[in-house]
Amino acid sequence: MFGDENLDSLGNQLFFSFTTLTTTGYGNLVPVGATGQGIAIADAITGQLFLITAVARIVRGASAKRAASSDA
DSSP: OOOSSSOOOHHHHHHHHHHHHTTOOOSSSOOOSHHHHHHHHHHHHHHHHHHHHHHHHHHHHHHHHHHHHHHO
16 A cells, blocks of 8 residues: 555555544555555545544534633
8 A cells, every 4th residue: 555665554544544643644655556645635635634633523512612602
């Protein structure tokens, strides 16, 4: 998945997935081939959706807390 120079191990796959999901993207592992690139795109989209969901929940919780304190 990562080419000849990098060992295609579970550790490398998890590291690549984590750096893609968190949008860190160090660039030391690059997917080779259409399948690997497609998986990387899906991984990046999943990371963005998770971030959007987490931020929305935090904002919703903060606004609900603010509304409850102003009603009291």
